[in-house]
Amino acid sequence: MIVAGKHYRTVWMEGSTVRMVNQPLIPYRFEVIDLPIHRHTAEAITTMVVRGAGAIGAAAGYGMAQVALEAPDGREFMAYITEGAERLRHTRPTAHDLFYAIERVLRAIEGATSVAAARRAAVEEAERLADENAAAGKAIGEHGAPLIPDGARILTHCNAGWLAFVDWGSALAPIYMAHRQGKRVFVYVDETRPRGQGARLTAWELEGEGVPYAVIADNAAGYLMRRGEIDLVIVGADRVAANGDIANKIGTYEKAACALLNGVPFYVAFPSSTFDPKCPSGEAIPIEERSADEVHYVIGQDEEGALRRVRITPLGAQARNPAFDVTPADYIKTFITERGLCAPKEVSRFLA
Numbered sequence: 001m002i003v004a005g006k007h008y009r010t011v012w013m014e015g016s017t018v019r020m021v022n023q024p025l026i027p028y029r030f031e032v033i034d035l036p037i038h039r040h041t042a043e044a045i046t047t048m049v050v051r052g053a054g055a056i057g058a059a060a061g062y063g064m065a066q067v068a069l070e071a072p073d074g075r076e077f078m079a080y081i082t083e084g085a086e087r088l089r090h091t092r093p094t095a096h097d098l099f100y101a102i103e104r105v106l107r108a109i110e111g112a113t114s115v116a117a118a119r120r121a122a123v124e125e126a127e128r129l130a131d132e133n134a135a136a137g138k139a140i141g142e143h144g145a146p147l148i149p150d151g152a153r154i155l156t157h158c159n160a161g162w163l164a165f166v167d168w169g170s171a172l173a174p175i176y177m178a179h180r181q182g183k184r185v186f187v188y189v190d191e192t193r194p195r196g197q198g199a200r201l202t203a204w205e206l207e208g209e210g211v212p213y214a215v216i217a218d219n220a221a222g223y224l225m226r227r228g229e230i231d232l233v234i235v236g237a238d239r240v241a242a243n244g245d246i247a248n249k250i251g252t253y254e255k256a257a258c259a260l261l262n263g264v265p266f267y268v269a270f271p272s273s274t275f276d277p278k279c280p281s282g283e284a285i286p287i288e289e290r291s292a293d294e295v296h297y298v299i300g301q302d303e304e305g306a307l308r309r310v311r312i313t314p315l316g317a318q319a320r321n322p323a324f325d326v327t328p329a330d331y332i333k334t335f336i337t338e339r340g341l342c343a344p345k346e347v348s349r350f351l352a
Contacts, residue, residue, distance in 0.1 A: 001162035002208065003030055009134065009166050010055045011062065013126065016069045018062045020050050023163055027204035028301050038066035038084050045091040045098070048195070052164020053238045053274050054133045057097025061126040063088050064105035068122035077115050081106070093286045094247055094324050096239040096276045101129050130166045136271035136338035137168025144174025144234070144269055144336040150183045152231045155221055157190040158249035159201035160236025160269065170236040170269035172205065174336065179211050187213040188230060190221060192249060194294045194321060218251055222258040233259050234336075237270040244329030244344030245282030246270075250322055256331040268327075268344075269336040272351045282326035295319035 001008045011020040018035040025031050033049065035041045041063035044050050050059045067084030071077045085102055092098055108125035112118035148154065154175060161172030168176070179185055187206055192198035199215050206213040216224070224230050233255055237246040246252075246268055259266040279285060296313045313319065329344035342350035 001167060001205075008032075009130070010052075010163055011050055011059050011166060012130065013062045013065065013123070016066060018044075018059065018066065020044065020055075020059065021163065022049055023051060023201065024049060024299075025307075026163070027200055027207075028305075028307060037070060038063045039087070041066060042087050042091050045088070051197070052159060052169075053095040053097045053236065054137065054165030054170070054271060055163065056092060056095050057101040057273060058126075058130045058133055058166045060088050060091070060098045061101035061105050061129040064102055064109075065122040065126040068105075068109055068119045071115075073115055077118070081109055092288060094238050094288045095274075096279075097133075097271075097273045100273045101126075104129060133165055133271065133273070134167040136273070137165045137170060137173050139338035140170050140269050140271065140336055141168055141173030141177035143338070143340050144267070145177040145181060145183075147232070147265075147267060147334070147336070147341075148174055148178040148183060148185060149231070151185075152178075152183070153186045153188065153229060155188045155190065155224075155230045155233045155255065155264075156202055157198065157221075157233075157235050157252055157255050158192045159197040159205070161202060161205045163201050163205065164236060165271075170271065170336075171234045172202065174234060174269065175211060176209055179209065185211060187211055188221070188224060189213050189215045190218050190251065190255070191215055192251065193218055194298075196298075197249070221255055222262075225258050225262040225264050230264055232265045232267065234267045234269055237268050237274050238324060239279065239285050240268075240270060240275045240335075240347060241279040241281050241285060242277050242348045243281045244332065244335075244347050245285070246327050246329075246332070247282065247285040247287065247324045248327065250325050253325040253327045253331075256327045260331050265333045266331060267334050267336055268332050271338050275347060275351045277348060277351075282328065285324075285326060287325070288323040290321045290323045292319035292321055295321050
């Protein structure tokens with residue numbers, strides 16, 4: 001990710017401090033925040049200062065490294081580790097990468113022969129996870145780019161680009177790679193209510209990369225598919241079940257249904273860390289329901305450049321805010337992973 005000529009990762013660690021891009025401020029302001037202890041990192045995951053499956057996983061891995069660095073010596077060391085791991089597990093329930101990262105760092109800690117060695121192992125494993133995530137994003141781009149023909153008009157939903165991963169992303173990685181190969185591409189960016197990750201984050205990324213795009217209202221995608229103005233859809237995933245069902249940002253199922261009805265190929269891009277072999281189907285994926293305030297209120301920049309929060313519903317209105325939905329494997333044409341392409345029904349064998 002290049003910002004003002006400088007390469008950034010979405011989240012990284014310096015000493016015992018986790019540093020990350022403050023995503024709620026984008027596209028209005030680019031800011032990196034410092035999180036000196038694991039409780040701060042956990043809070044940043046919960047409040048979506050960092051979001052996106054891969055970035056959440058990396059942040060959780062770094063959070064576990066902070067837990068190990070903070071833990072007292074002696075018999076209280078493992079008790080503190082257990083408590084910290086549980087705190088991080090409860091930040092977001094749907095994205096599998098979070099749990100994958102916590103377990104990887106936990107195993108590294110438990111395999112060490114001393115407290116000092118455990119601390120070193122935790123930091124090294126967290127760094128290894130982040131590097132793997134960035135490398136997986138690039139590989140997803142390389143495997144997915146051939147699916148994008150020259151002149152393609154592509155629909156995306158939510159944000160599965162640089163900001164959702166340590167670098168490169170999943171759904172946007174093939175688009176970036178195709179664009180850098182000289183292909184002409186145009187991206188329709190779903191706004192992705194209620195938090196607007198498409199309108200705010202994906203549009204900001206594409207603008208910086210120089211990829212032509214247009215932001216559309218969430219309900220416009222079906223109309224454009226019907227008119228033959230969308231050639232393919234690429235989305236990311238927060239969890240992939242053993243049968244090929246996926247959980248992704250709310251509204252993904254609707255896009256997949258419209259794509260199926262109109263004969264538009266629907267692709268899902270994700271690294272193998274998002275695959276949950278213990279989850280038999282989409283019905284078993286826990287779906288996070290977030291605060292109703294995200295539906296009642298929007299945040300934007302006024303004409304003076306100040307960020308303001310305004311209510312858009314009646315004062316007495318109730319709201320529901322499921323953050324994800326499940327798309328059946330039958331609606332998906334192909335999975336794009338860092339290991340290559342596979343049919344959704346074959347994912348268990350492909351990623352074994």
